[in-house]
Amino acid sequence: MVKDSLGYITHGSKTYHIWMIFLTAIMLIGMYCYSIQLEEGLSATGMTDRVSWGLYISNFTFLVGVAAAAVMLVMPTYVLNDIDFKHAVLIGEGLAVAALLMCLAFVVADMGGPSVLWHMIPGIGVFNFPNSMLAWDVIVLNGYLFINITIPLYILFRHYQGKEAKRSVYIPGSILSVLWAVGIHLVTAFLYEGLQARPFWNNALLGPRFLASAFAAGPALIILVLAVIRKFTEFNIEQKTINKIAMIVVVAAQINLIMLVSELFKEFYAPTHHSESAYYLFFGLEGKTALLPWIWTAIPLNVLATVLLTFHKLRRNPKVLYFCCFILFVAIWIEKGFGLIVPGFIPGPYGTIAEYRPTGVEIGVTLGIWAMGAFIFTMLAKTSIGIELGKLRYRKKEKLASKAA
Amino acid sequence: MSEKKKWFTLDLGFNKKVPTASSCGCGKTSGGCGSHEAPSPSKNEHAMTAEEFDKAVEGTMVDETRKDGFQQVFDVKMDRRTAFRKLTASLLVGAGAVQTSCSVIAGEESKEKAQIDWEEQFKGNYKLMTQEERDATVDRLVRSYQLRKKENIKMSATDASKDVLFGYAFNISKCQGYMDCVSACVEENNQDRNSQMQYIRIHEMKDGEGFKFNEADDNYYHEVPAEGHFYMGTQCFHCDDPPCVDVCPVQATWREEDGLVVIDYDWCIGCRYCMAACPYDGRRFNWSKPEVPEEEVNKNQHYLGNRMRKKGVMEKCTFCIQRSRAGKDPACVEACPTGARIFGNLLDPDSTIRWVLANKKVFRLKEDLGTEPKFWYFMD
Numbered sequence A: 001m002v003k004d005s006l007g008y009i010t011h012g013s014k015t016y017h018i019w020m021i022f023l024t025a026i027m028l029i030g031m032y033c034y035s036i037q038l039e040e041g042l043s044a045t046g047m048t049d050r051v052s053w054g055l056y057i058s059n060f061t062f063l064v065g066v067a068a069a070a071v072m073l074v075m076p077t078y079v080l081n082d083i084d085f086k087h088a089v090l091i092g093e094g095l096a097v098a099a100l101l102m103c104l105a106f107v108v109a110d111m112g113g114p115s116v117l118w119h120m121i122p123g124i125g126v127f128n129f130p131n132s133m134l135a136w137d138v139i140v141l142n143g144y145l146f147i148n149i150t151i152p153l154y155i156l157f158r159h160y161q162g163k164e165a166k167r168s169v170y171i172p173g174s175i176l177s178v179l180w181a182v183g184i185h186l187v188t189a190f191l192y193e194g195l196q197a198r199p200f201w202n203n204a205l206l207g208p209r210f211l212a213s214a215f216a217a218g219p220a221l222i223i224l225v226l227a228v229i230r231k232f233t234e235f236n237i238e239q240k241t242i243n244k245i246a247m248i249v250v251v252a253a254q255i256n257l258i259m260l261v262s263e264l265f266k267e268f269y270a271p272t273h274h275s276e277s278a279y280y281l282f283f284g285l286e287g288k289t290a291l292l293p294w295i296w297t298a299i300p301l302n303v304l305a306t307v308l309l310t311f312h313k314l315r316r317n318p319k320v321l322y323f324c325c326f327i328l329f330v331a332i333w334i335e336k337g338f339g340l341i342v343p344g345f346i347p348g349p350y351g352t353i354a355e356y357r358p359t360g361v362e363i364g365v366t367l368g369i370w371a372m373g374a375f376i377f378t379m380l381a382k383t384s385i386g387i388e389l390g391k392l393r394y395r396k397k398e399k400l401a402s403k404a405a
Numbered sequence B: 001m002s003e004k005k006k007w008f009t010l011d012l013g014f015n016k017k018v019p020t021a022s023s024c025g026c027g028k029t030s031g032g033c034g035s036h037e038a039p040s041p042s043k044n045e046h047a048m049t050a051e052e053f054d055k056a057v058e059g060t061m062v063d064e065t066r067k068d069g070f071q072q073v074f075d076v077k078m079d080r081r082t083a084f085r086k087l088t089a090s091l092l093v094g095a096g097a098v099q100t101s102c103s104v105i106a107g108e109e110s111k112e113k114a115q116i117d118w119e120e121q122f123k124g125n126y127k128l129m130t131q132e133e134r135d136a137t138v139d140r141l142v143r144s145y146q147l148r149k150k151e152n153i154k155m156s157a158t159d160a161s162k163d164v165l166f167g168y169a170f171n172i173s174k175c176q177g178y179m180d181c182v183s184a185c186v187e188e189n190n191q192d193r194n195s196q197m198q199y200i201r202i203h204e205m206k207d208g209e210g211f212k213f214n215e216a217d218d219n220y221y222h223e224v225p226a227e228g229h230f231y232m233g234t235q236c237f238h239c240d241d242p243p244c245v246d247v248c249p250v251q252a253t254w255r256e257e258d259g260l261v262v263i264d265y266d267w268c269i270g271c272r273y274c275m276a277a278c279p280y281d282g283r284r285f286n287w288s289k290p291e292v293p294e295e296e297v298n299k300n301q302h303y304l305g306n307r308m309r310k311k312g313v314m315e316k317c318t319f320c321i322q323r324s325r326a327g328k329d330p331a332c333v334e335a336c337p338t339g340a341r342i343f344g345n346l347l348d349p350d351s352t353i354r355w356v357l358a359n360k361k362v363f364r365l366k367e368d369l370g371t372e373p374k375f376w377y378f379m380d
């Protein structure tokens, strides 16, 4: 199968080749930037003792959400046997795998000592379980990765052999993955929520808001990807599927907005010292305003997308839908990325306001990791589409079939 | 006053024998005050001797290794770490350390260096090491320094003494902002000179406005004491229920029996989660390779204290563990020309710090967070 899919991956249209070459080039740039960072240490990034997490952890946080979103498609398809979603699901799970690998890459990029990362491997290292939320996170992310690789692999492999996948095998797995996806969200939110030192994060709404925003951003990305796939391959995705996913996006985005309002109300109706971070994020403090353009891009985009998508007519219009999904995705990336991480550190524990500005190296590594994710996803998607379309099948069987014919 | 009961009537030794007994003054037994729970797990671990622990760990590990086939490859009984070490050794032939150790031209010294580097790379967590392992790593570090810099250092690994709990008090009325403590600290603890890392921050605040940390200047370069200002120092407060310890994913940082919160620099993976969790800006990170001019290196070192760090690891104030465990005051206390800094054993009823706690109106920062810092402020 691997050999076949390798063969299949390396062949494709011209656009496909250009796309892959483009991604490879960015990955190489990313690797070069990472080598600089390895050489100089994390001082090559914009992070300091005052703002000690930046772009890497922001992207990590956001991508955990994207990874978990695949589950919104898994549930109806496998469990309720809603054939409609089946095509979207394989894509969704491929997306989850790519997003998880990106998450792990971002974590590694953020480490000060990547050469001693084995200290984290249970069995040979020392794991601070159950005290440390980061230890939990490592476990749940890897577990989720495992589940999301095995289920589609099983299904695809059966299809590859030309058989139907057994429900009794994959249904328990899918149910587990549904629960697990909620788990990775919550654990990642708890990572921040549990810190009494940072009032901006120490907020009970953080976890639920994580879920809502991820269930908007993830499926929005899936819609965009399905649109691209529909355009460039013969893989048939029905409009019905896309409509259903769009429904998920809308509901999640609406809940997300409600929670945003609730958060803003709490921070600004009766501001305390603990609201300073929110002030910094939305209005700037003492003339330090680095995040203003970002958050004031994110909020209107978020609202605009949610409002537009709420109207059935507009949502049914593919152009509006794709546009909204795109701006929603960007808005949530800003909001749940550095709109969430950076203000947690500003002002510092004693009120010092030191701003954070990512360096070129940091941006390079980040782009490189995104390119890696896109690369992995393209390969996974191409293989699964190939199998699903029946282009990629177990050879012997084909021969037998041709003989019989 | 909860803290009074806690620090004046509490015998931690007693507490250790009967871990369920609650001697915290908050009146709760459920642990809601945040001072019951955290120490107990670490105590349980310490209660087990290091050898017992290793045996236990090895026992489970050998069982597991049987399954995964390391045995067939190497045909020796080994725990996972050894197996991992050997496996990587065979995989990473390209690694510099191996190359030099195999090279014929390389002299004895570089071979030894490579050997040391190799063993250092794969040593365990200091907290869980046996006494022999601890001695061995200290020897290796001393030897490595000798080989590289042709200088001798003295490195101790003194353990916590019984019936000692270190605490600190800071007299706000006395401090004039001279920052002699800061420079003494930098010199004593071999902090990176390039990034000008400082464990202590002195906050300059305006008279008559109270403790307004957000308006204070912790990075001033003018003559002190400045008219109409007062000064307040912060550093790691060695919390008794330290949030930084709970969050570390690999247990690279922990609370010692004498209350010091320490870091194993070689076990830290540099994730900086502890830094996000510290409410007191107590931690510092080595963003690049720390550099100290050879003639300025303090050669009197402690494994958990001021030994040389590498890039990408966390560090912080240790109450000068190399000094305090040798019966001396930390460098900042010694250097302060005004006598604003007081250090001592909280369990010794005759210590100065106990006197201060008993006779001054003391307070701590952010007590509402439940971290129980062992660092008090007071005024004359």
Ligand code: SF4
Pocket: B235, B236, B237, B238, B239, B242, B243, B244, B245, B261, B277, B278, B279, B280, B281, B282, B283, B316, B371
């Ligand atoms: S002050 Fe910060 S670094 Fe020091 S023990 Fe408390 S939480 Fe940990």
Ligand code: SF4
Pocket: B247, B248, B249, B250, B251, B252, B253, B263, B267, B268, B269, B270, B271, B272, B273, B274, B275, B313, B314
């Ligand atoms: S930076 Fe080091 S000490 Fe701090 S949490 Fe991470 S591994 Fe632990």
